[in-house]
Amino acid sequence: MAYSDKVVDHYEHPRNVGSLPKDDPNVGTGLVGAPECGDVMRLQMKINPQTQVIEEAKFKTFGCGSAIASSSLATEWVKGKTVEEALAISNTDIVRELSLPPVKIHCSVLAEDAIKAAIEDWKKKKEADQPEATATASN
Amino acid sequence: MAIKLPIYMDYHATTPVDPRVVEAMLPYFHEKFGNAASRNHSFGWTAEEAVENARAQIARLINATPKEIIFTSGATESNNLALKGAAEMYREKGNHIITQVIEHKAVLDTCKRLEKYGYEVTYLPVAKDGRIDLDDLRRAITPKTIIISIMYANNEIGVIQPIQEIGKLAKEKGVLFHTDGVQALGKIPVDVQRDNIDMISLTAHKLYGPKGCGALYVRRRNPRVQLSAQIDGGGHERGMRSGTLNVPGIVGFGKAAELCQNEMAEESIRLRGLRDRLKDGLFAKLDELYINGSMTHRLPHNINISFAFVEGESLLMGINDVAVSSGSACTSATLEPSYVLKALGVGEDLAHTSIRFGLGRFNTQEEVDYVTNRVVEVVQRLRELSPLYEMAKEGVDLSKMNWKATAEH
Numbered sequence: 093m094a095y096s097d098k099v100v101d102h103y104e105h106p107r108n109v110g111s112l113p114k115d116d117p118n119v120g121t122g123l124v125g126a127p128e129c130g131d132v133m134r135l136q137m138k139i140n141p142q143t144q145v146i147e148e149a150k151f152k153t154f155g156c157g158s159a160i161a162s163s164s165l166a167t168e169w170v171k172g173k174t175v176e177e178a179l180a181i182s183n184t185d186i187v188r189e190l191s192l193p194p195v196k197i198h199c200s201v202l203a204e205d206a207i208k209a210a211i212e213d214w215k216k217k218k219e220a221d222q223p224e225a226t227a228t229a230s231n
Numbered sequence: 232m233a234i235k236l237p238i239y240m241d242y243h244a245t246t247p248v249d250p251r252v253v254e255a256m257l258p259y260f261h262e263k264f265g266n267a268a269s270r271n272h273s274f275g276w277t278a279e280e281a282v283e284n285a286r287a288q289i290a291r292l293i294n295a296t297p298k299e300i301i302f303t304s305g306a307t308e309s310n311n312l313a314l315k316g317a318a319e320m321y322r323e324k325g326n327h328i329i330t331q332v333i334e335h336k337a338v339l340d341t342c343k344r345l346e347k348y349g350y351e352v353t354y355l356p357v358a359k360d361g362r363i364d365l366d367d368l369r370r371a372i373t374p375k376t377i378i379i380s381i382m383y384a385n386n387e388i389g390v391i392q393p394i395q396e397i398g399k400l401a402k403e404k405g406v407l408f409h410t411d412g413v414q415a416l417g418k419i420p421v422d423v424q425r426d427n428i429d430m431i432s433l434t435a436h437k438l439y440g441p442k443g444c445g446a447l448y449v450r451r452r453n454p455r456v457q458l459s460a461q462i463d464g465g466g467h468e469r470g471m472r473s474g475t476l477n478v479p480g481i482v483g484f485g486k487a488a489e490l491c492q493n494e495m496a497e498e499s500i501r502l503r504g505l506r507d508r509l510k511d512g513l514f515a516k517l518d519e520l521y522i523n524g525s526m527t528h529r530l531p532h533n534i535n536i537s538f539a540f541v542e543g544e545s546l547l548m549g550i551n552d553v554a555v556s557s558g559s560a561c562t563s564a565t566l567e568p569s570y571v572l573k574a575l576g577v578g579e580d581l582a583h584t585s586i587r588f589g590l591g592r593f594n595t596q597e598e599v600d601y602v603t604n605r606v607v608e609v610v611q612r613l614r615e616l617s618p619l620y621e622m623a624k625e626g627v628d629l630s631k632m633n634w635k636a637t638a639e640h
Contacts, residue, residue: 103548109616125617126634127580130542130559134618156544168234
């Protein structure tokens with residue numbers, strides 16, 4: 093199987109590898125996938141509560157080259173975006189950018205899930221912090 | 232000494248043709264091109280003589296007689312012929328076949344087809360070490376059992392089955408014993424008399440011979456095994472396998488078998504040394520490695536290791552100047568991890584991280600050291616990237632995590 097140049101580039105030079113303090117109220121953590129399925133992604137973002145801008149993003153991924161590339165790309169894309177903009181990122185954008193073959197589409201889906209899970213986690217923390225302010229934000 | 236890249240360490244998949252084998256084959260393409268079945272001119276006689284010489288070389292390697300060697304296109308065909316041919320021939324005696332779960336697909340899928348035709352197949356499980364339990368086998372045999380088919384050694388984990396004991400039991404019970412000998416032939420001593428083997432599938436390309444040339448040993452005495460032909464035609468190969476013989480391929484197979492016969496003892500010691508050097512080198516520098524399958528009953532040139540927390544395909548991508556295989560789902564067409572490892576009870580999480588190293592005749596110590604360093608370097612890098620490794624190091628019990636709750640699929 094041949095990998096696209098962009099997948100190889102992200103695999104060889106993954107962006108934003110690492111961890112953020114998961115107990116920080118401004119950090120959202122998304123952990124998606126399962127070891128049995130061969131893919132686990134952890135995406136963390138530090139979000140400015142005033143501006144809702146994602147100031148920092150880090151990832152760690154257990155998975156194939158395409159999974160690593162998808163999550164690496166996701167951290168690049170969410171950085172500097174607002175929460176709302178980040179939520180608009182779709183897996184098909186990732187598929188297109190990395191030229192993923194059909195058999196690797198699930199990697200992009202997982203990356204999208206990771207973005208959403210991290211934001212969800214951050215929102216939950218905020219609600220816990222200020223229950224009155226975000227009572228209606230819950231779904 | 233400079234190392235030539237990429238390095239091939241996937242000798243279970245196939246082997247390069249030994250230059251001495253190529254040399255032996257060459258005259259049979261153009262100069263001595265006759266059809267071995269042409270009985271009325273010298274071109275045919277020359278080809279026939281070459282084929283008979285090869286038949287003897289192969290027979291010698293397994294302690295058989297030349298007439299017991301039936302040439303085929305490869306081991307897949309040999310497995311099909313052995314199982315379908317015997318099942319059809321002995322239908323009146325019974326309809327029960329015993330095999331085991333970690334056979335090659337050429338045996339498993341043939342058995343599945345026979346099930347569709349009304350045969351009953353027992354698939355014996357294997358223990359954690361990859362071997363069947365002889366008591367399981369004994370209990371599975373019924374008066375209707377006609378064939379036991381258990382591979383000599385497995386292609387993924389290199390584990391050698393208790394062949395002599397199986398052969399003895401089969402003989403006692405009057406059941407035919409077939410074995411897929413592809414991975415064992417030329418690597419460890421195979422002896423159809425000692426092992427009581429009635430049929431053994433063989434192929435040239437796993438022992439430094441050409442692709443597209445295989446054989447089935449079919450016992451002629453005590454008992455005389457009869458097979459119903461699966462390919463009809465000119466009645467070649469004692470009527471068991473029609474079709475013009477692949478003379479250059481057969482000559483190469485014979486030469487390859489002869490070389491193995493002469494060099495196997497020494498070569499297996501050298502390869503075991505290299506394999507152990509690779510294994511020890513990896514274990515010295517990496518933690519959380521797990522060997523899949525028995526180390527005691529194992530081909531000398533095989534090692535199969537799970538590199539916990541590092542997905543196999545990503546590891547292969549990192550060592551892209553080394554040719555090895557992975558049991559990871561991502562490397563298979565079905566997106567399922569290795570059924571062999573699963574049968575051993577290896578968890579799917581670890582199956583995804585497995586790499587098979589198959590060493591061979593042309594590997595050197597320098598190559599082994601290079602591969603060791605490359606694998607260590609890439610595993611360390613990918614573990615830095617692995618959330619699972621971090622969590623395991625923090626003491627999180629990954630098996631107790633509710634993964635399904637965090638994933639949408």
